[in-house]
Amino acid sequence: MxxxxxxxxxxxxGLTTEQNYSVLSAGHxxxxxxxxxxxxxxxxxxxxxxxxxIAGLAAEGFTRFEAMVLHSVRDALSQTSLDITSGRSIxxxxxxxxxxxxxxxGRETYTATGEAAKKIALALGMxxxxxxxxxxCISGAQAQLMAERLIRAGVCDHAIVxxxxxxxxxxxxxxxxxxxxxxxxxxxxxxxxxxxxxGEAAATIIFSKEQSPEKECWxxxxxxxxxxxxxxxTPSPTGDGVLRCIxxxxxxxxxxxxxxxxxHGTGSMFNxxxxxxxIESAGLSELPASAIKGIYGHTMGASGxxxxxxxxxxxxxxxxxxxxxxxxxxxxxxxxxSASMRATDKKSLLKLSSGFGGxxxxxxxxxxxxxxxxxxxxxxxxxxxxxxxxxxxxSPDGIMLDGxxxxxxxxxxxxxxxxxxxxxxxxxxxxxxxxxxxxxMLACSLLMGTARSxxxxxxxxxxxxxxxxxxxxxxxxxxxxxxxxxxxxxSPAIFIYTLPNIVMGExxxxxxxxxxxxxxxxxxxxxxLMSSVREATIHTxxxxxxxxxxxxxxxxxxxxADFELLxxx
Amino acid sequence: xxxxxxxxxxxxxxxxxxxDLTPEDIDNDAPLFGDGLGLxxxxxxxxxxxxxxxxxxxxxxxxxxxxxxxxxxxxxxYVAAHRSK
Numbered sequence: 001m002x003x004x005x006x007x008x009x010x011x012x013x014g015l016t017t018e019q020n021y022s023v024l025s026a027g028h029x030x031x032x033x034x035x036x037x038x039x040x041x042x043x044x045x046x047x048x049x050x051x052x053x054i055a056g057l058a059a060e061g062f063t064r065f066e067a068m069v070l071h072s073v074r075d076a077l078s079q080t081s082l083d084i085t086s087g088r089s090i091x092x093x094x095x096x097x098x099x100x101x102x103x104x105x106g107r108e109t110y111t112a113t114g115e116a117a118k119k120i121a122l123a124l125g126m127x128x129x130x131x132x133x134x135x136x137c138i139s140g141a142q143a144q145l146m147a148e149r150l151i152r153a154g155v156c157d158h159a160i161v162x163x164x165x166x167x168x169x170x171x172x173x174x175x176x177x178x179x180x181x182x183x184x185x186x187x188x189x190x191x192x193x194x195x196x197x198x199g200e201a202a203a204t205i206i207f208s209k210e211q212s213p214e215k216e217c218w219x220x221x222x223x224x225x226x227x228x229x230x231x232x233x234t235p236s237p238t239g240d241g242v243l244r245c246i247x248x249x250x251x252x253x254x255x256x257x258x259x260x261x262x263x264h265g266t267g268s269m270f271n272x273x274x275x276x277x278x279i280e281s282a283g284l285s286e287l288p289a290s291a292i293k294g295i296y297g298h299t300m301g302a303s304g305x306x307x308x309x310x311x312x313x314x315x316x317x318x319x320x321x322x323x324x325x326x327x328x329x330x331x332x333x334x335x336x337x338s339a340s341m342r343a344t345d346k347k348s349l350l351k352l353s354s355g356f357g358g359x360x361x362x363x364x365x366x367x368x369x370x371x372x373x374x375x376x377x378x379x380x381x382x383x384x385x386x387x388x389x390x391x392x393x394x395s396p397d398g399i400m401l402d403g404x405x406x407x408x409x410x411x412x413x414x415x416x417x418x419x420x421x422x423x424x425x426x427x428x429x430x431x432x433x434x435x436x437x438x439x440x441m442l443a444c445s446l447l448m449g450t451a452r453s454x455x456x457x458x459x460x461x462x463x464x465x466x467x468x469x470x471x472x473x474x475x476x477x478x479x480x481x482x483x484x485x486x487x488x489x490x491s492p493a494i495f496i497y498t499l500p501n502i503v504m505g506e507x508x509x510x511x512x513x514x515x516x517x518x519x520x521x522x523x524x525x526x527x528x529l530m531s532s533v534r535e536a537t538i539h540t541x542x543x544x545x546x547x548x549x550x551x552x553x554x555x556x557x558x559x560x561a562d563f564e565l566l567x568x569x
Numbered sequence: 570x571x572x573x574x575x576x577x578x579x580x581x582x583x584x585x586x587x588x589d590l591t592p593e594d595i596d597n598d599a600p601l602f603g604d605g606l607g608l609x610x611x612x613x614x615x616x617x618x619x620x621x622x623x624x625x626x627x628x629x630x631x632x633x634x635x636x637x638x639x640x641x642x643x644x645x646x647y648v649a650a651h652r653s654k
Contacts (some may be wrong), residue, residue, distance in 0.1 A: 178614060179630050234610060428607075431588035489622045492614035493585070 001376040002148045004218040004365075005208045006079035007309045010057070010072040011201035011296055012049050021313045024378055025341065029295040029324055031197055038169050040443045041485050042176055045185055047297040048167050048201035062123075063109050065099050070123060071162045072202035077124070080206060082158055084126050090156045091130040093117045094143035094163035096133075096499060097475075101168040104479055112469050114523035118462050126316055128156070129529050132521035134470060135501045136491070137264070137355030138225065139163060140203070140304025142518060145223040147207050149536035152378075157209045159164045164202035170475070171198055173482040174495035178233065178473035186267030188291040189276065189324055189337055190332030196266040199297025203306035218312050219372040223363040224248040225516040225541075227508040228404050229458070233356050233496055239333070240276030242352055244459065244514070246282045247363035248542075249350070253364065257371060258287055259346035260320045262311040263335070264354045265291020266298055267325070271354060276333030278352075285334035287350075288342050294325030304361065308351045312365060320344050339423055347371075356496070357505035359517060384538055384568045392443050394419075394561040401446055412557035416442055423449065427510060430524035434474035436553040437503035440465070443561040444507045445546055451565055460544035462515035463504045463561075464537055466522055469554040470500040515543050525550055544568050574645045580623065581641070584615050597642040605640075613638060620644075625653035 007017045012030035014020040030047040037044050048397065049057070059067040073091075079096075082089065098113035109148045111119065117130035133143040140163035147159035175198060177183050182195035207220065226248075228241025261284060263275050272291075279285060292307055299306055314321045320342040327339065347367040354360045366372050392401050399406040399419055410418045416438050420430050424445040430438060444463075481490050496502055503516040520533060534548055549563035578592035585608065599605045604615070613631040620626040626648065628634050637647045642646055 177618065179617075231610070283583040428588065489618055491584070491618055492611050496611060 001372065002151050002207050002209065002220045004205055004220065006076040006206040008076040008204040009201065009289065009306050009309055010068055010075070010203070011041040011299070011306065012047050013296070015071065016065045016075055017309055017313055021310060024295055024310065029185070030199070031295070031297055032049060034187040037172060039485070040169055040172060041488050042172060043183065044172055044181060045183060045197045045550065046167050047197065049200060063099050063102050065101060065164060066120055066298070068152065068166070068202040069093065069120055069162050072204045073120070073124060073160055075161050076160070076204040082206070082208070084124060084158065084160070087127050088156055089126060089158040089160060090116060090128050091121045091126055092143045092149060092159055093126070093130060094139035094149050094161065094162045094305065095132065095165055096134065096136055096139060097165060097171065098347065100170045100475060103475060104168055104170050112472065114468055114521045118523040129523065130524050131529060131533065134358050134519050134521050135355065135359050136499050137298070137300060137303060138353040138359040138361040139301040140306070141223070141351065141353035141361035142359070143223055144205065144220060144227050144304065144363055145361060146533065146536070148220050148223065149540050150532065151207060151209050153532070153536040153539060154159050155532045155536060159207045160204065161207065161305065162202060162204040163201060163302040163305040165302055167198045167200040169482060170478065173488070173490040174478065174498065177490040177492045177495060180268050182267055185325055186294055186297065187325035188265035188267045188294055189272045189329060189331055189335060190326050191328045192533050193269065193272065193330060196268050196293065197297035199299040201296060201302040201306055202301040203302045203309055205305055206307060216367060216369065218365050218367045221364045221366055221372070221375045222249050225359065225361040225518070227505065227514055227517045228360060229358055229508045229512060229514045231509070232358065232502050232505040235274045235354055237274055237277070239274040239281065240455060241280040241358065241360040242275060242354055242362065243281050246278065246350070246352070249362045249364050253375060255284070256493045257346060258348045258350055259315055260290060260311065261287045261350040261352065262307050262321065263289055263291040264352050265293055265323070267293055273331045274333045275352065275354070276331035278333070279335045280333035285500065286336055288320040288344065289335050289337050290321040291323050292321055294323065299424040304351065304353045308349065308363065308365065311349050311351065314341070315344065315349060315367065316516070318343055318345060343558050348521050356499055357501040357517070358508055381539070386538060387567050388564045389567055390447050390565045392446045392561070392563050394439060394443055394559070396557055396559060397460045399446070401450060421481045429506065433503065434471055434477070434497040435556055435559065436473065436551070437497050437506070438473045438501060439559050439561050440503045440551050441506060443551065443563045447512050447547060447563055447565045452560070456512070456545055457507050458512040460515050460542060461511070461513040462543040462546050463507060463513060463517040464534060464546060464548040465504065466521050466550050467500060467519060468522060468524065468552050470521060471498050472554055473556065474498045516541050539569055570645060570650065573649060574641055577641055577645055577648070580619050581616070584619055585612050595641060598640050601638055601640060616644070620648065624648050626651050
């Protein structure tokens with residue numbers, strides 16, 4: 001059983017879960033209008049820390065992002081008596097862009113996300129390698145799902161899961177050119193909604209295999225992630241990706257025991273519409289629902305944690321969170337929303353998250369002892385058999401497919417284009433992609449080209465990749481395009497590929513993969529941790545076909561991809 | 570107008586990374602989205618950047634651009650009428 005033994009929310013509204021809950025229950029929000037924010041030629045509404053709050057969170061030798069994570073984790077740890085130095089605990093960090101603020105400012109303090117996670121783990125006294133989940137807006141939810149799997153698989157006894165992202169000129173410029181930012185406070189599900197607001201926060205949940213003896217606890221019962229296989233920045237209009245996750249997660253669970261569903265509810269036209277369809281199709285139209293991005297904005301990597309923590313905190317008081325900004329429904333699916341707190345005597349929560357790259361993740365929590373007992377201890381299942389069908393390895397020197405070298409004459413980045421033209425050639429978007437995505441797409445296309453005859457059930461096909469530097473080259477390109485006010489023309493096509501998970505969305509669409517897609521960032525190529533994550537995923541996700549491996553591209557002419565196509569039975 | 574059309578085609582090819590296409594391959598009146606060049610919603614956002622960056626035309630959303638972005642010819646007539654640089 002995976003119990004929640006401590007939480008923290010660090011946001012502009014407060015530095016603990018309690019502070020946040022008390023301020024938001026009094027009806028306050030942290031969204032504010034900012035003219036020409038940080039000198040950008042843009043007026044935005046966002047939830048950001050004040051200079052005093054930033055100074056208060058600062059930690060010597062750590063960046064703003066890292067200090068935010070440290071504060072959040074340390075406050076959560078202070079509520080427990082855990083010995084995290086024992087080697088039985090793991091840090092799982094969820095973030096979309098980590099230290100990117102340092103990169104924008106050109107500071108030497110920039111470290112890639114995996115190394116930042118390692119630095120934080122060491123500062124906490126942890127001896128195990130940390131794991132970073134980087135899957136856009138579902139990162140915070142998927143990190144919890146992974147923590148639950150690792151605990152269930154016996155890889156660790158405790159998992160400290162922290163999600164965090166800063167609001168930076170990088171994200172503001174990027175989301176602005178995607179035309180998804182609302183100039184005013186966002187209004188999830190409302191007929192007058194104009195888009196989303198960005199928000200910064202860190203949020204932590206500590207999961208433990210052991211039952212905390214003094215008090216009744218929340219349990220993470222189950223979860224599911226998938227890909228809706230529709231478009232890299234727009235969700236499937238029917239909500240079928242979220243719907244599949246809801247059905248899988250609630251299978252066997254008495255839906256009437258649910259107190260509430262906390263929605264992703266970004267306030268964007270497309271997200272809220274598709275979520276409403278999914279809720280109606282799942283038969284949950286009468287269930288009290290809430291979305292709290294009208295309070296905090298979209299806190300990106302933190303959102304799946306922050307929103308779940310506060311929804312559980314409200315249920316502790318017998319309340320369902322309000323949907324601030326909602327007045328009249330502007331979606332076609334029926335959802336039960338209210339701008340005010342509502343009462344409930346039930347103790348189970350469903351949390352939905354969706355994001356760029358097509359990812360969806362649904363989690364189910366309960367504080368009901370009987371339900372926790374009945375659903376929190378899934379029986380032992382037999383270990384699936386895994387067979388490697390094909391393997392591809394790409395380096396600047398050449399490409400090996402199933403042990404044979406492919407015929408290429410170029411080297412370095414030119415070789416990738418040459419191989420694409422010669423062996424793939426059916427995906428013009430290849431030319432729009434950044435080097436990291438091109439490498440990943442080429443490797444997957446070669447694997448799938450070889451396996452063309454394999455019969456497939458799309459719902460059971462997934463992708464699981466490991467990486468060190470994310471889309472660092474593309475992130476530098478985006479920064480170049482926003483450096484000066486005169487030359488401020490951020491490009492949507494460049495920005496979208498600064499998120500390293502986007503290419504998985506492209507692959508999912510190209511090959512009809514509707515199962516779980518995930519990207520993990522590590523400080524180094526740690527075969528042991530990669531193997532644990534892969535085994536835990538294979539054991540619990542129900543996938544039957546999986547593309548998995550290591551991909552790294554931190555220089556145009558220096559890269560590595562080593563992928564396998566597995567079948568699981 | 571012919572000059573503007575050629576300039577637009579070159580900018581579109583470059584900004585949308587339409588590898589292996591030349592201006593001659595793009596028909597002035599052919600639809601850019603759907604069947605024609607097969608552009609998608611991210612490309613539409615990229616066209617908004619082209620209009621802003623090179624011609625000083627600001628469009629709030631892809632919806633506003635729907636009629637304008639029908640073909641290269643329709644973009645050219647809109648640019649000719651509304652450009653500020």
